Amino acid sequence: MLVVRKLMARESKSLERHLLRLSAEDRRLRFGYATSAPAIAAYVKAMDWGKTWAIGAFSGTRLCGIVELTRCDPWWAMKAELSVSVEKHYQNRGLGTRLVAEALLIARNRGFQTVYLLCLPENRPIQRIARKFAGQLTAVEGELEARIRPAQPTPLSVMMELFNDNRAILQCVLEPPKRRRSGQREPANRADPKRGSGRQPATTASTRPRPAAWRSRGAGGKPRRQFPA
Numbered sequence: 001m002l003v004v005r006k007l008m009a010r011e012s013k014s015l016e017r018h019l020l021r022l023s024a025e026d027r028r029l030r031f032g033y034a035t036s037a038p039a040i041a042a043y044v045k046a047m048d049w050g051k052t053w054a055i056g057a058f059s060g061t062r063l064c065g066i067v068e069l070t071r072c073d074p075w076w077a078m079k080a081e082l083s084v085s086v087e088k089h090y091q092n093r094g095l096g097t098r099l100v101a102e103a104l105l106i107a108r109n110r111g112f113q114t115v116y117l118l119c120l121p122e123n124r125p126i127q128r129i130a131r132k133f134a135g136q137l138t139a140v141e142g143e144l145e146a147r148i149r150p151a152q153p154t155p156l157s158v159m160m161e162l163f164n165d166n167r168a169i170l171q172c173v174l175e176p177p178k179r180r181r182s183g184q185r186e187p188a189n190r191a192d193p194k195r196g197s198g199r200q201p202a203t204t205a206s207t208r209p210r211p212a213a214w215r216s217r218g219a220g221g222k223p224r225r226q227f228p229a
């Protein structure tokens with residue numbers, strides 16, 4: 001059973017392990033560039049949890065999918081950017097769509113007016129998801145950009161978020177995640193949990209840590225795109 005719930009800052013190691021388990025190709029699609037392990041570590045370390053909501057799907061203690069909703073500067077523009085990733089073994093089962101839907105509910109309840117979702121032109125699955133929520137995608141600087149305008153919050157939408165939070169708590173109470181025995185570590189470099197411990201192919205990305213302002217999508221490369229105010 002997958003438990004979908006918000007993550008806390010102290011769970012950032014789970015996020016890092018999840019990103020490391022993505023295949024090299026999925027990492028490239030997630031960040032827009034080939035991304036090395038040190039670049040991912042730097043990305044997670046630089047995350048500002050004060051302006052990021054992260055909703056993860058857990059199978060036991062293993063984070064197998066996550067959506068990050070990050071407030072864009074300046075804060076009063078009420079814009080946010082959304083990034084999502086799901087490990088191979090869990091793809092094409094509706095998890096990505098569900099995570100995006102939950103992130104958009106959070107955006108709606110916080111009063112965000114625009115949520116951006118950027119992807120590479122060859123990334124068909126995320127475009128399919130984006131179309132479910134945004135309708136149109138436009139080409140911007142070599143990427144595709146979906147602009148999603150969340151509806152106004154209502155008492156019902158707030159209740160729905162509360163329901164999601166309480167359902168996750170209840171699931172954890174009824175079926176607590178199994179603790180690993182001391183010394184037993186979560187697999188870090190596997191794209192598929194069923195496929196042994198194959199190592200990730202090396203990526204060509206630079207391993208230099210990037211400044212925090214560069215972290216959005218482009219952990220391996222380019223500065224965060226400035227969205228129009």
Ligand SMILES: CC(C)(COP(=O)(O)OP(=O)(O)OC[C@H]1O[C@@H](n2cnc3c(N)ncnc32)[C@H](O)[C@@H]1OP(=O)(O)O)[C@@H](O)C(=O)NCCC(=O)NCCS
Pocket residue numbers: 026027029030031082083084085086087090091092093094095096097098118119123124125126128129
């Ligand atoms: C994008 C991603 C999150 C999707 O996760 P997922 O759990 O597989 O998503 P879903 O199952 O909810 O939906 C995938 C949709 O794409 C469709 N799809 C899958 N492969 C496809 C392809 N090659 N061409 C067109 N559509 C495709 C599926 O049929 C499904 O559509 P449906 O719901 O109408 O049937 C996942 O593929 C991933 O992590 N990719 C790497 C990271 C990434 O690209 N992130 C996005 C950039 S921020």
